[in-house]
Amino acid sequence: MPKPPYDLADGVVDALDLNQGANRLLFGALADDAWNADPPWGKGRTIAAIASHMQNVRLMWLKSLAPAEAAKLGKADRRTITRDEALASLEASHEALRAAVSVAAHGDGRIRDFPRGVAAFVGYAIAHDTHHRGQICALLRQLGHRLPDKVTFAMWEWGKGKVGAS
Numbered sequence: 001m002p003k004p005p006y007d008l009a010d011g012v013v014d015a016l017d018l019n020q021g022a023n024r025l026l027f028g029a030l031a032d033d034a035w036n037a038d039p040p041w042g043k044g045r046t047i048a049a050i051a052s053h054m055q056n057v058r059l060m061w062l063k064s065l066a067p068a069e070a071a072k073l074g075k076a077d078r079r080t081i082t083r084d085e086a087l088a089s090l091e092a093s094h095e096a097l098r099a100a101v102s103v104a105a106h107g108d109g110r111i112r113d114f115p116r117g118v119a120a121f122v123g124y125a126i127a128h129d130t131h132h133r134g135q136i137c138a139l140l141r142q143l144g145h146r147l148p149d150k151v152t153f154a155m156w157e158w159g160k161g162k163v164g165a166s
Contacts, residue, residue, distance in 0.1 A: 008105075008119075013101055013102050013105060016122055016125065019126045020090070020091070022133060022156075023094075023129060025151050025154050026136060026155060027051070027083060027087045028151075030047065030140070030145075032083070034047055034139075035047050036048050037143050039139060039143075045078070045135075047140075048081055048083075050132050051081065052077065052081050055073075055086065055089045055093060058093040058097060059073055059076075059093060061097065061125075062096050062097065062100070064112050065096075065111065065112055066096050066097075066100045069100075070096070072092075104117075105118045
């Protein structure tokens with residue numbers, strides 16, 4: 001029996017889910033004392049500030065894509081946010097983005113205020129999060145913290161369907 005054709009719309013939503021799984025893995029493995037530690041060079045964002053930025057960029061897009069959901073979330077404050085709050089915020093914004101992306105991917109492919117369409121938007125969203133996960137990993141090393149190898153490798157297990165699996 002032939003395989004059904006690949007559903008690109010479902011694939012785009014799955015890619016967004018895998019990205020959030022990588023966020024979940026990283027944030028779940030962070031050392032508590034690294035969260036608000038100043039970068040060793042004295043200037044720049046803390047991990048808390050990077051996480052807040054990630055959330056606030058999602059919120060910016062949700063204000064356009066899902067205003068009612070955006071209103072429920074609120075802006076993250078880099079000075080006061082805890083790791084648990086950041087992860088909960090990223091989970092909530094992921095669910096809202098996932099819903100908006102799913103509608104667009106299964107519909108006409110348009111994303112409001114993003115003229116390149118839903119696939120490019122998901123690429124952008126993943127690239128943005130990945131850039132900041134890289135910053136966090138580099139900052140952790142510079143602060144003398146090492147992520148467990150299991151976490152480091154698991155963030156890249158996209159092809160195996162293991163990213164963020166519970």
